[in-house]
Amino acid sequence: MRRVSGPLRAGAPSNPGAATRRVAPGVSRLKSASVRGGASLVLLSILFWLIFYQNAPPNFGLNWELADQPTMFQATTAAVDTANTEDRIIKICTLLISIYVVVSRWSTMRLLVKESNLGAIACLTLAPLSAVWSIEPSATLLRSVTLLTIAFLCLAISLAGWNRRRLQQLVLPPLMFILIMSLLLGLMFPDRITELGQDLSQKGAWHGMTFTKNQFGMISSVAAIICVNRLIAGEGRIAWPLAGTLVSLTCLTLSRSNTSLFATLLGIGFMALVMRVPVVKQRFSTHVVVAIAATILLYELVIQNVIPGAYTLLAPIRSLTGKDATFSARTTIWDIVKQHIQYAPILGSGYGAYWIGPVARSPSYVFTYVMYFYPTEAHNGYLDIVNDLGWFGMGCLVLFLIAYMRQALQLMRFDRSQAALYLALLFQQMVMNMSESEWFARDSAFTIMLLAITCLSRALQEARASARLAAAPAS
Numbered sequence: 001m002r003r004v005s006g007p008l009r010a011g012a013p014s015n016p017g018a019a020t021r022r023v024a025p026g027v028s029r030l031k032s033a034s035v036r037g038g039a040s041l042v043l044l045s046i047l048f049w050l051i052f053y054q055n056a057p058p059n060f061g062l063n064w065e066l067a068d069q070p071t072m073f074q075a076t077t078a079a080v081d082t083a084n085t086e087d088r089i090i091k092i093c094t095l096l097i098s099i100y101v102v103v104s105r106w107s108t109m110r111l112l113v114k115e116s117n118l119g120a121i122a123c124l125t126l127a128p129l130s131a132v133w134s135i136e137p138s139a140t141l142l143r144s145v146t147l148l149t150i151a152f153l154c155l156a157i158s159l160a161g162w163n164r165r166r167l168q169q170l171v172l173p174p175l176m177f178i179l180i181m182s183l184l185l186g187l188m189f190p191d192r193i194t195e196l197g198q199d200l201s202q203k204g205a206w207h208g209m210t211f212t213k214n215q216f217g218m219i220s221s222v223a224a225i226i227c228v229n230r231l232i233a234g235e236g237r238i239a240w241p242l243a244g245t246l247v248s249l250t251c252l253t254l255s256r257s258n259t260s261l262f263a264t265l266l267g268i269g270f271m272a273l274v275m276r277v278p279v280v281k282q283r284f285s286t287h288v289v290v291a292i293a294a295t296i297l298l299y300e301l302v303i304q305n306v307i308p309g310a311y312t313l314l315a316p317i318r319s320l321t322g323k324d325a326t327f328s329a330r331t332t333i334w335d336i337v338k339q340h341i342q343y344a345p346i347l348g349s350g351y352g353a354y355w356i357g358p359v360a361r362s363p364s365y366v367f368t369y370v371m372y373f374y375p376t377e378a379h380n381g382y383l384d385i386v387n388d389l390g391w392f393g394m395g396c397l398v399l400f401l402i403a404y405m406r407q408a409l410q411l412m413r414f415d416r417s418q419a420a421l422y423l424a425l426l427f428q429q430m431v432m433n434m435s436e437s438e439w440f441a442r443d444s445a446f447t448i449m450l451l452a453i454t455c456l457s458r459a460l461q462e463a464r465a466s467a468r469l470a471a472a473p474a475s
Helices: 018-022 024-036 038-054 085-104 106-113 118-132 137-159 166-188 213-233 239-255 258-276 278-303 310-321 330-341 363-370 381-411 416-432 444-471
Strands: none
Touching (some): 038 137, 038 166, 038 444, 106 137, 106 444, 118 137, 118 381, 137 166, 137 444, 166 239, 166 416, 166 444, 213 258, 213 416, 239 258, 258 278, 258 416, 330 363, 381 416, 381 444
Protein backbone atom coordinates (compact mmCIF):
# COMPACT_ATOMS: atom_id res chain seq x y z
CA MET A 1 0.00 0.00 0.00
CA ARG A 2 1.25 3.48 -0.83
CA ARG A 3 2.31 5.44 2.22
CA VAL A 4 -0.06 8.26 3.11
CA SER A 5 1.32 11.77 3.70
CA GLY A 6 1.84 13.13 7.18
CA PRO A 7 -0.87 14.09 9.69
CA LEU A 8 -3.03 17.12 9.32
CA ARG A 9 -1.97 20.13 11.34
CA ALA A 10 -4.69 20.83 13.93
CA GLY A 11 -4.37 24.58 13.70
CA ALA A 12 -3.99 24.91 9.94
CA PRO A 13 -6.58 26.86 7.99
CA SER A 14 -8.98 24.22 6.80
CA ASN A 15 -9.21 23.21 3.20
CA PRO A 16 -12.62 21.58 2.62
CA GLY A 17 -12.24 17.94 1.86
CA ALA A 18 -8.47 18.01 2.46
CA ALA A 19 -8.59 14.97 4.72
CA THR A 20 -10.45 12.86 2.18
CA ARG A 21 -8.15 13.93 -0.67
CA ARG A 22 -5.06 12.91 1.28
CA VAL A 23 -6.39 9.56 2.38
CA ALA A 24 -7.25 7.25 -0.48
CA PRO A 25 -8.73 4.48 1.73
CA GLY A 26 -10.93 7.04 3.45
CA VAL A 27 -12.22 8.29 0.13
CA SER A 28 -13.20 4.79 -0.92
CA ARG A 29 -14.91 4.11 2.40
CA LEU A 30 -16.91 7.34 2.36
CA LYS A 31 -17.94 6.96 -1.28
CA SER A 32 -19.19 3.43 -0.70
CA ALA A 33 -21.14 4.59 2.32
CA SER A 34 -22.83 7.26 0.23
CA VAL A 35 -23.77 4.67 -2.41
CA ARG A 36 -25.22 2.29 0.18
CA GLY A 37 -27.24 5.12 1.69
CA GLY A 38 -28.56 6.35 -1.65
CA ALA A 39 -31.95 4.64 -1.74
CA SER A 40 -32.85 5.29 1.87
CA LEU A 41 -31.60 8.87 1.60
CA VAL A 42 -34.07 9.61 -1.19
CA LEU A 43 -36.96 8.38 0.96
CA LEU A 44 -35.71 10.25 4.02
CA SER A 45 -35.31 13.42 1.96
CA ILE A 46 -38.92 13.22 0.81
CA LEU A 47 -40.08 12.77 4.40
CA PHE A 48 -37.92 15.73 5.45
CA TRP A 49 -39.44 17.97 2.77
CA LEU A 50 -42.95 16.90 3.82
CA ILE A 51 -42.37 18.66 7.14
CA PHE A 52 -42.26 21.96 5.27
CA TYR A 53 -45.48 21.04 3.48
CA GLN A 54 -47.21 20.14 6.75
CA ASN A 55 -46.20 23.47 8.28
CA ALA A 56 -47.39 25.49 5.28
CA PRO A 57 -50.74 27.33 5.02
CA PRO A 58 -53.60 25.38 3.39
CA ASN A 59 -52.95 24.76 -0.32
CA PHE A 60 -49.73 26.77 -0.01
CA GLY A 61 -51.75 29.95 0.08
CA LEU A 62 -53.44 29.48 -3.30
CA ASN A 63 -56.94 29.23 -1.81
CA TRP A 64 -56.19 31.03 1.43
CA GLU A 65 -58.96 33.56 1.82
CA LEU A 66 -57.95 36.92 3.16
CA ALA A 67 -60.56 36.78 5.91
CA ASP A 68 -58.98 33.60 7.26
CA GLN A 69 -55.41 34.87 7.41
CA PRO A 70 -54.02 34.94 10.96
CA THR A 71 -52.29 37.95 12.39
CA MET A 72 -48.71 37.82 13.61
CA PHE A 73 -49.87 36.50 16.99
CA GLN A 74 -52.63 34.16 15.81
CA ALA A 75 -50.87 31.78 13.46
CA THR A 76 -50.30 28.31 14.78
CA THR A 77 -46.68 27.19 14.92
CA ALA A 78 -47.42 23.52 15.30
CA ALA A 79 -49.58 22.52 12.36
CA VAL A 80 -47.87 19.18 12.18
CA ASP A 81 -49.11 17.96 15.58
CA THR A 82 -52.68 19.21 15.27
CA ALA A 83 -52.90 17.54 11.89
CA ASN A 84 -55.46 15.33 10.22
CA THR A 85 -55.31 11.57 9.72
CA GLU A 86 -53.12 11.90 6.62
CA ASP A 87 -50.49 13.89 8.49
CA ARG A 88 -50.51 11.48 11.42
CA ILE A 89 -49.95 8.55 9.06
CA ILE A 90 -47.00 10.42 7.57
CA LYS A 91 -45.64 11.04 11.05
CA ILE A 92 -45.94 7.37 12.04
CA CYS A 93 -44.28 6.22 8.81
CA THR A 94 -41.51 8.78 9.30
CA LEU A 95 -40.81 7.53 12.80
CA LEU A 96 -40.77 3.85 11.80
CA ILE A 97 -38.58 4.40 8.73
CA SER A 98 -36.16 6.60 10.68
CA ILE A 99 -35.82 4.05 13.47
CA TYR A 100 -35.22 1.32 10.88
CA VAL A 101 -32.43 3.34 9.24
CA VAL A 102 -30.83 4.06 12.63
CA VAL A 103 -30.93 0.39 13.66
CA SER A 104 -29.70 -0.85 10.27
CA ARG A 105 -26.66 1.43 10.58
CA TRP A 106 -26.00 0.68 14.20
CA SER A 107 -22.22 0.38 13.80
CA THR A 108 -22.06 3.94 12.46
CA MET A 109 -24.54 5.05 15.10
CA ARG A 110 -22.28 3.75 17.87
CA LEU A 111 -19.43 5.87 16.54
CA LEU A 112 -21.71 8.89 16.21
CA VAL A 113 -22.78 8.63 19.86
CA LYS A 114 -19.27 9.65 20.89
CA GLU A 115 -19.73 12.97 19.09
CA SER A 116 -23.32 13.57 20.21
CA ASN A 117 -24.51 16.86 21.66
CA LEU A 118 -25.40 15.90 25.23
CA GLY A 119 -27.37 19.10 25.76
CA ALA A 120 -29.62 18.35 22.78
CA ILE A 121 -30.13 14.79 24.00
CA ALA A 122 -31.03 16.13 27.46
CA CYS A 123 -33.63 18.50 26.01
CA LEU A 124 -35.11 15.80 23.78
CA THR A 125 -35.30 13.44 26.75
CA LEU A 126 -36.77 15.98 29.15
CA ALA A 127 -39.58 16.96 26.77
CA PRO A 128 -41.47 13.62 26.83
CA LEU A 129 -40.47 12.98 30.44
CA SER A 130 -42.22 16.19 31.46
CA ALA A 131 -45.57 14.48 30.71
CA VAL A 132 -45.25 13.03 34.24
CA TRP A 133 -45.79 16.46 35.83
CA SER A 134 -47.41 18.26 32.88
CA ILE A 135 -50.60 20.29 33.34
CA GLU A 136 -51.76 18.75 30.03
CA PRO A 137 -50.12 15.28 29.76
CA SER A 138 -51.85 14.35 26.49
CA ALA A 139 -50.68 17.54 24.78
CA THR A 140 -47.15 17.03 26.08
CA LEU A 141 -47.00 13.45 24.83
CA LEU A 142 -48.45 14.32 21.42
CA ARG A 143 -46.07 17.20 20.85
CA SER A 144 -43.12 15.24 22.23
CA VAL A 145 -43.77 12.43 19.75
CA THR A 146 -43.76 14.98 16.92
CA LEU A 147 -40.49 16.49 18.15
CA LEU A 148 -38.83 13.08 18.56
CA THR A 149 -40.07 12.00 15.12
CA ILE A 150 -38.33 14.99 13.54
CA ALA A 151 -35.20 14.34 15.62
CA PHE A 152 -35.04 10.67 14.57
CA LEU A 153 -35.55 11.67 10.94
CA CYS A 154 -32.64 14.11 11.09
CA LEU A 155 -30.49 11.48 12.79
CA ALA A 156 -31.35 8.92 10.11
CA ILE A 157 -30.47 11.42 7.37
CA SER A 158 -27.01 11.93 8.86
CA LEU A 159 -26.49 8.15 9.00
CA ALA A 160 -27.69 7.34 5.45
CA GLY A 161 -24.34 7.72 3.72
CA TRP A 162 -22.51 10.99 4.08
CA ASN A 163 -21.65 14.17 2.24
CA ARG A 164 -20.08 17.16 3.94
CA ARG A 165 -22.77 19.40 2.40
CA ARG A 166 -25.64 17.15 3.49
CA LEU A 167 -27.31 20.03 5.36
CA GLN A 168 -27.39 22.26 2.28
CA GLN A 169 -28.56 19.40 0.05
CA LEU A 170 -31.63 18.76 2.21
CA VAL A 171 -32.50 22.28 3.32
CA LEU A 172 -32.09 24.45 0.22
CA PRO A 173 -34.63 22.73 -2.11
CA PRO A 174 -37.72 23.31 0.08
CA LEU A 175 -36.58 26.76 1.13
CA MET A 176 -35.91 27.95 -2.40
CA PHE A 177 -39.21 26.46 -3.57
CA ILE A 178 -41.09 28.44 -0.91
CA LEU A 179 -39.20 31.66 -1.66
CA ILE A 180 -39.45 31.46 -5.45
CA MET A 181 -43.11 30.48 -5.36
CA SER A 182 -43.77 33.32 -2.92
CA LEU A 183 -42.27 35.78 -5.38
CA LEU A 184 -44.35 34.37 -8.22
CA LEU A 185 -47.52 34.44 -6.13
CA GLY A 186 -46.68 37.99 -5.12
CA LEU A 187 -46.59 39.02 -8.76
CA MET A 188 -49.89 37.29 -9.55
CA PHE A 189 -51.85 37.68 -6.30
CA PRO A 190 -50.19 40.43 -4.23
CA ASP A 191 -53.15 40.67 -1.84
CA ARG A 192 -52.71 37.05 -0.75
CA ILE A 193 -49.10 37.15 0.37
CA THR A 194 -49.14 40.39 2.39
CA GLU A 195 -50.03 40.93 6.04
CA LEU A 196 -53.42 42.40 6.96
CA GLY A 197 -52.13 44.62 9.75
CA GLN A 198 -51.70 48.33 9.11
CA ASP A 199 -49.18 49.15 11.84
CA LEU A 200 -45.60 50.11 11.01
CA SER A 201 -44.19 46.56 11.30
CA GLN A 202 -46.93 44.86 9.25
CA LYS A 203 -48.08 47.33 6.62
CA GLY A 204 -46.99 46.05 3.21
CA ALA A 205 -44.99 43.18 4.72
CA TRP A 206 -45.00 39.83 2.91
CA HIS A 207 -45.72 36.53 4.63
CA GLY A 208 -45.31 34.66 1.34
CA MET A 209 -46.22 30.98 1.45
CA THR A 210 -46.04 30.93 5.25
CA PHE A 211 -48.41 32.01 8.01
CA THR A 212 -46.64 35.20 9.08
CA LYS A 213 -43.99 37.66 7.97
CA ASN A 214 -41.72 36.49 10.79
CA GLN A 215 -41.80 32.90 9.54
CA PHE A 216 -41.16 34.15 6.00
CA GLY A 217 -38.27 36.23 7.30
CA MET A 218 -36.78 33.29 9.19
CA ILE A 219 -36.66 30.92 6.22
CA SER A 220 -35.33 33.73 4.00
CA SER A 221 -32.62 34.32 6.58
CA VAL A 222 -31.58 30.66 6.66
CA ALA A 223 -31.49 30.44 2.87
CA ALA A 224 -29.41 33.63 2.63
CA ILE A 225 -26.87 32.37 5.18
CA ILE A 226 -26.47 29.04 3.36
CA CYS A 227 -26.05 30.66 -0.06
CA VAL A 228 -23.63 33.34 1.14
CA ASN A 229 -21.58 30.66 2.89
CA ARG A 230 -21.04 28.97 -0.47
CA LEU A 231 -20.05 32.29 -2.05
CA ILE A 232 -17.55 33.12 0.69
CA ALA A 233 -16.09 29.61 0.59
CA GLY A 234 -15.50 29.98 -3.17
CA GLU A 235 -16.29 26.32 -3.81
CA GLY A 236 -17.48 25.42 -7.30
CA ARG A 237 -19.53 27.64 -9.57
CA ILE A 238 -20.99 30.80 -8.09
CA ALA A 239 -24.00 31.18 -10.40
CA TRP A 240 -26.46 29.13 -8.35
CA PRO A 241 -25.46 30.38 -4.89
CA LEU A 242 -25.44 33.95 -6.24
CA ALA A 243 -28.96 33.52 -7.61
CA GLY A 244 -30.05 31.95 -4.34
CA THR A 245 -28.58 34.86 -2.39
CA LEU A 246 -30.45 37.40 -4.50
CA VAL A 247 -33.76 35.54 -4.09
CA SER A 248 -33.26 35.10 -0.35
CA LEU A 249 -32.31 38.71 0.32
CA THR A 250 -35.21 39.93 -1.83
CA CYS A 251 -37.68 37.86 0.19
CA LEU A 252 -36.01 38.91 3.44
CA THR A 253 -36.46 42.57 2.50
CA LEU A 254 -40.09 42.03 1.48
CA SER A 255 -40.86 40.30 4.79
CA ARG A 256 -39.91 43.47 6.67
CA SER A 257 -38.82 41.28 9.55
CA ASN A 258 -36.14 43.43 11.12
CA THR A 259 -35.15 40.74 13.60
CA SER A 260 -34.54 38.29 10.76
CA LEU A 261 -32.54 40.93 8.91
CA PHE A 262 -30.39 41.59 11.97
CA ALA A 263 -29.87 37.82 12.51
CA THR A 264 -28.87 37.42 8.85
CA LEU A 265 -26.37 40.26 8.94
CA LEU A 266 -24.88 38.82 12.13
CA GLY A 267 -24.55 35.36 10.60
CA ILE A 268 -23.03 36.63 7.35
CA GLY A 269 -20.70 39.00 9.16
CA PHE A 270 -19.49 36.18 11.38
CA MET A 271 -18.80 33.90 8.41
CA ALA A 272 -16.89 36.66 6.63
CA LEU A 273 -14.72 37.19 9.71
CA VAL A 274 -13.76 33.57 10.36
CA MET A 275 -13.44 32.59 6.70
CA ARG A 276 -11.86 35.64 5.06
CA VAL A 277 -10.05 37.77 7.64
CA PRO A 278 -6.56 36.22 8.07
CA VAL A 279 -5.87 37.36 11.63
CA VAL A 280 -9.24 36.04 12.82
CA LYS A 281 -8.78 32.74 10.97
CA GLN A 282 -5.36 32.18 12.50
CA ARG A 283 -5.79 33.37 16.06
CA PHE A 284 -9.19 34.68 17.10
CA SER A 285 -11.93 32.38 15.78
CA THR A 286 -12.74 31.03 19.23
CA HIS A 287 -12.75 34.51 20.73
CA VAL A 288 -15.21 35.76 18.09
CA VAL A 289 -17.56 32.80 18.66
CA VAL A 290 -17.57 33.22 22.43
CA ALA A 291 -17.98 36.99 22.20
CA ILE A 292 -20.98 36.80 19.86
CA ALA A 293 -22.73 34.10 21.89
CA ALA A 294 -22.10 35.91 25.17
CA THR A 295 -23.38 39.21 23.77
CA ILE A 296 -26.62 37.62 22.51
CA LEU A 297 -27.26 35.94 25.86
CA LEU A 298 -26.43 39.17 27.69
CA TYR A 299 -29.03 41.08 25.72
CA GLU A 300 -31.56 38.32 26.34
CA LEU A 301 -30.99 38.76 30.08
CA VAL A 302 -31.35 42.51 29.68
CA ILE A 303 -34.58 42.16 27.70
CA GLN A 304 -36.07 40.07 30.48
CA ASN A 305 -34.91 42.58 33.12
CA VAL A 306 -32.62 40.02 34.76
CA ILE A 307 -29.82 42.57 34.38
CA PRO A 308 -30.62 46.25 35.10
CA GLY A 309 -30.02 49.01 32.58
CA ALA A 310 -32.39 47.65 29.97
CA TYR A 311 -33.33 50.97 28.40
CA THR A 312 -29.74 52.03 27.73
CA LEU A 313 -28.42 48.65 26.60
CA LEU A 314 -31.41 47.88 24.40
CA ALA A 315 -31.34 51.16 22.49
CA PRO A 316 -28.95 49.82 19.77
CA ILE A 317 -30.99 46.63 19.39
CA ARG A 318 -34.27 48.51 19.12
CA SER A 319 -32.82 50.79 16.46
CA LEU A 320 -31.45 47.85 14.45
CA THR A 321 -34.56 45.68 14.72
CA GLY A 322 -37.14 48.44 14.43
CA LYS A 323 -38.81 47.53 17.74
CA ASP A 324 -40.37 49.91 20.23
CA ALA A 325 -39.83 49.71 24.00
CA THR A 326 -42.52 47.01 24.26
CA PHE A 327 -41.04 44.95 21.40
CA SER A 328 -44.33 45.08 19.49
CA ALA A 329 -46.43 44.29 22.59
CA ARG A 330 -44.31 41.27 23.45
CA THR A 331 -43.42 42.59 26.90
CA THR A 332 -47.04 42.15 28.02
CA ILE A 333 -46.94 38.52 26.89
CA TRP A 334 -43.63 38.00 28.67
CA ASP A 335 -44.94 39.42 31.93
CA ILE A 336 -47.95 37.07 31.93
CA VAL A 337 -45.79 34.04 31.11
CA LYS A 338 -43.33 34.97 33.87
CA GLN A 339 -46.16 34.99 36.37
CA HIS A 340 -47.12 31.48 35.30
CA ILE A 341 -43.51 30.27 35.60
CA GLN A 342 -43.65 30.98 39.33
CA TYR A 343 -46.05 28.05 39.81
CA ALA A 344 -43.45 25.50 38.64
CA PRO A 345 -40.05 27.19 38.33
CA ILE A 346 -37.83 24.11 38.59
CA LEU A 347 -39.36 21.63 36.12
CA GLY A 348 -41.96 23.77 34.37
CA SER A 349 -45.55 22.94 33.47
CA GLY A 350 -44.76 20.39 30.76
CA TYR A 351 -43.49 20.57 27.20
CA GLY A 352 -46.09 22.26 25.01
CA ALA A 353 -48.70 22.10 27.78
CA TYR A 354 -49.27 25.83 28.25
CA TRP A 355 -50.12 26.87 24.68
CA ILE A 356 -52.83 24.32 23.89
CA GLY A 357 -55.22 26.90 22.47
CA PRO A 358 -57.79 29.43 23.70
CA VAL A 359 -59.67 26.93 25.88
CA ALA A 360 -60.98 27.79 29.33
CA ARG A 361 -59.08 25.00 31.14
CA SER A 362 -55.70 26.32 29.99
CA PRO A 363 -53.81 28.98 32.00
CA SER A 364 -52.99 30.64 28.67
CA TYR A 365 -56.68 31.44 28.24
CA VAL A 366 -55.97 34.60 30.23
CA PHE A 367 -54.66 36.25 27.03
CA THR A 368 -58.11 36.22 25.43
CA TYR A 369 -59.45 38.76 27.91
CA VAL A 370 -56.24 40.56 28.88
CA MET A 371 -54.95 41.20 25.35
CA TYR A 372 -58.02 40.23 23.28
CA PHE A 373 -56.12 37.72 21.13
CA TYR A 374 -54.31 34.43 21.60
CA PRO A 375 -50.53 34.59 20.98
CA THR A 376 -49.90 30.76 20.66
CA GLU A 377 -46.38 31.28 22.05
CA ALA A 378 -44.42 33.54 24.40
CA HIS A 379 -42.56 35.07 21.44
CA ASN A 380 -39.34 34.36 23.28
CA GLY A 381 -37.79 30.92 22.99
CA TYR A 382 -35.80 31.16 26.20
CA LEU A 383 -38.89 32.12 28.17
CA ASP A 384 -40.97 29.29 26.68
CA ILE A 385 -38.25 26.78 27.59
CA VAL A 386 -38.39 27.91 31.24
CA ASN A 387 -42.18 27.89 31.17
CA ASP A 388 -42.32 24.35 29.71
CA LEU A 389 -39.27 22.67 31.27
CA GLY A 390 -38.31 24.97 34.12
CA TRP A 391 -34.88 26.21 35.01
CA PHE A 392 -33.66 22.64 34.71
CA GLY A 393 -34.68 22.77 31.05
CA MET A 394 -32.91 26.10 30.65
CA GLY A 395 -29.77 24.46 32.01
CA CYS A 396 -30.10 21.74 29.36
CA LEU A 397 -30.50 24.43 26.69
CA VAL A 398 -27.33 26.21 27.84
CA LEU A 399 -25.51 22.86 27.80
CA PHE A 400 -26.73 22.34 24.24
CA LEU A 401 -25.44 25.75 23.15
CA ILE A 402 -22.02 25.19 24.73
CA ALA A 403 -21.67 21.68 23.27
CA TYR A 404 -22.74 22.86 19.82
CA MET A 405 -20.22 25.71 19.75
CA ARG A 406 -17.48 23.42 21.06
CA GLN A 407 -18.17 20.86 18.33
CA ALA A 408 -18.23 23.52 15.62
CA LEU A 409 -14.92 24.97 16.79
CA GLN A 410 -13.39 21.50 16.71
CA LEU A 411 -14.72 20.93 13.20
CA MET A 412 -13.23 24.27 12.13
CA ARG A 413 -9.78 22.70 12.26
CA PHE A 414 -10.80 20.34 9.46
CA ASP A 415 -13.55 22.11 7.51
CA ARG A 416 -13.75 25.82 8.22
CA SER A 417 -16.52 26.70 5.79
CA GLN A 418 -18.96 24.09 7.10
CA ALA A 419 -18.13 24.87 10.72
CA ALA A 420 -18.74 28.57 10.05
CA LEU A 421 -22.12 27.71 8.49
CA TYR A 422 -23.20 25.64 11.48
CA LEU A 423 -22.25 28.46 13.86
CA ALA A 424 -23.93 31.13 11.74
CA LEU A 425 -27.18 29.13 11.84
CA LEU A 426 -26.87 28.81 15.61
CA PHE A 427 -26.36 32.55 16.05
CA GLN A 428 -29.33 33.19 13.78
CA GLN A 429 -31.47 30.99 16.00
CA MET A 430 -30.17 32.60 19.18
CA VAL A 431 -31.19 36.02 17.88
CA MET A 432 -34.57 34.87 16.54
CA ASN A 433 -35.45 33.31 19.88
CA MET A 434 -35.28 36.73 21.49
CA SER A 435 -38.60 37.56 19.78
CA GLU A 436 -39.92 34.17 18.56
CA SER A 437 -40.21 30.77 20.26
CA GLU A 438 -38.09 28.37 18.23
CA TRP A 439 -36.00 26.35 20.68
CA PHE A 440 -37.03 22.70 20.25
CA ALA A 441 -40.19 23.74 18.46
CA ARG A 442 -41.90 21.46 15.96
CA ASP A 443 -41.84 23.81 12.99
CA SER A 444 -39.71 24.06 9.88
CA ALA A 445 -37.21 26.53 11.32
CA PHE A 446 -36.05 24.32 14.17
CA THR A 447 -36.25 21.23 11.97
CA ILE A 448 -33.34 22.78 10.09
CA MET A 449 -31.54 23.29 13.39
CA LEU A 450 -32.11 19.66 14.40
CA LEU A 451 -30.59 18.57 11.09
CA ALA A 452 -27.64 20.88 11.74
CA ILE A 453 -27.13 19.25 15.16
CA THR A 454 -26.93 15.73 13.72
CA CYS A 455 -24.92 16.73 10.64
CA LEU A 456 -22.41 18.58 12.80
CA SER A 457 -21.84 15.47 14.91
CA ARG A 458 -21.47 13.29 11.83
CA ALA A 459 -19.10 15.77 10.15
CA LEU A 460 -16.88 15.86 13.23
CA GLN A 461 -16.86 12.07 13.44
CA GLU A 462 -15.87 11.73 9.77
CA ALA A 463 -13.21 14.43 10.02
CA ARG A 464 -11.57 12.76 13.00
CA ALA A 465 -11.73 9.34 11.36
CA SER A 466 -10.03 10.72 8.23
CA ALA A 467 -7.39 12.46 10.34
CA ARG A 468 -6.63 9.20 12.16
CA LEU A 469 -6.25 7.41 8.84
CA ALA A 470 -3.93 10.14 7.60
CA ALA A 471 -1.76 9.88 10.71
CA ALA A 472 -1.61 6.07 10.76
CA PRO A 473 1.49 4.39 9.27
CA ALA A 474 1.03 2.37 6.10
CA SER A 475 0.59 -1.37 6.60
